[in-house]
Amino acid sequence: MRYLSSGESHGPQLTAIIEGVPAGLTLTAEMINQDLRIRQQGYGRGDRMKIESDQVQITSGVRHGVTLGSPITLVIKNKDNKNWGHVMAIEPIDEHDYEIKKVPRPGHADLVGAMKYGHRDLRNVLERSSARETAIRVAVGAVAKQILKALDIEVISHVLQIGKVSVTNYPTTISTIQAAIANSPVRCVDSDLSIQMCQHIDEAKQQGDSVGGIVQVLAENVPAGLGSYVQFDRKLDAKIAAAFMGVQSVKGVYFGDAMMASSHFGSEVHDQISYDQGFTRMSNHYGGFEGGMTNGMPVVVQAMIKPIPTLYQPLNSIHIDTKEVEESMIERSDSCVVPAAGVVLESVLAFELAKEILEEFQSNQMSSLIKAVKCHREAMRDF
């Protein structure tokens, strides 16, 4: 399974084509729209989220609510496009009546993107580097989640830290996490800390600043033996880490309790093996991976999200033509994207897991995939 996406942030639409989804999967736009809504809701988003109310259109690969096995095309229209007239015109225009962006934001793709592609208007870079693209990635992930759901695999994300406010005690099962974050605007399991996190975001916003944090993404009931130790590029944890790093503003990825484990003795952190109707582990410090393969324990990945680049109290930068010091440009912006990034990463994990499963158990039809995974689970249990 693979996909490509296209679309500029303020252009007419975002598009993705996914290939390799088996035939026979139940899929409706509403199944995807649920996730799109959640991505838009995280506390700390800016005014763009008041304009957009993302809804997917499925324009190929599905008939009567069931996948056909042919490429699936997903489209999300950018409602904001109607406000960008000349700025985003696709056809040549005689004269422009908008500001050319010249002062790059530290931390965004503006400067090096312009240097690489030879652009003298930084908008030519920011339109595609923008995390607006994550809307279509979440739509793709929602399709992957439906494949996983048919295999009884669930994925969720929750926020562990915003700025210096962090949760140290949190449940480890998806159903408990789901219940705990249900009413938290920052998707945090602790209601008191949720309030503190929101306050921290408000403070940053008032000061024209931005704030980052850490999210955790979990998958439950993932069969043992996905990925392989035999070649570096077949290790599934490596593929997941690469995919996580591909999300705007993610600056670090680690599995399970890696941060803690690195400062302890091996005897204190290795997950001891036990047997109870199949092999299992007495703890899950390594986040469900050994040797690049899933070991049957929940997959647990944490991602460090940097504070977003656009600051309403901007840092100094350099004008790309005059080379003079100027305050960096201000684009309308979010102040914290940690909860939203968690939802994006949940989709990314779902896609990587579904892709790996389809590589391991190549199937044109969902019914044969379900049988193959069931058979594999039995073989793992009976080892």
Ligand SMILES: Cc1cc2nc3c(=O)[nH]c(=O)nc-3n(C[C@H](O)[C@H](O)[C@H](O)COP(=O)(O)O)c2cc1C
């Ligand atoms: C959901 C989401 C929303 C974002 N919104 C903004 C934003 O409003 N302003 C901004 O400067 N950066 C925002 N970012 C981060 C930038 O897109 C990102 O920092 C930039 O593309 C450079 O990529 P890098 O941080 O991975 O190096 C957002 C990121 C995510 C995941």
Ligand SMILES: C=C(O[C@@H]1CC(C(=O)O)=C[C@@H](OP(=O)(O)O)[C@H]1O)C(=O)O
């Ligand atoms: C549009 C989205 O996020 C955008 C990501 C983004 C950036 O620089 O990454 C900058 C902002 O764009 P705008 O200036 O249009 O408000 C965010 O709103 C979205 O998440 O759907």
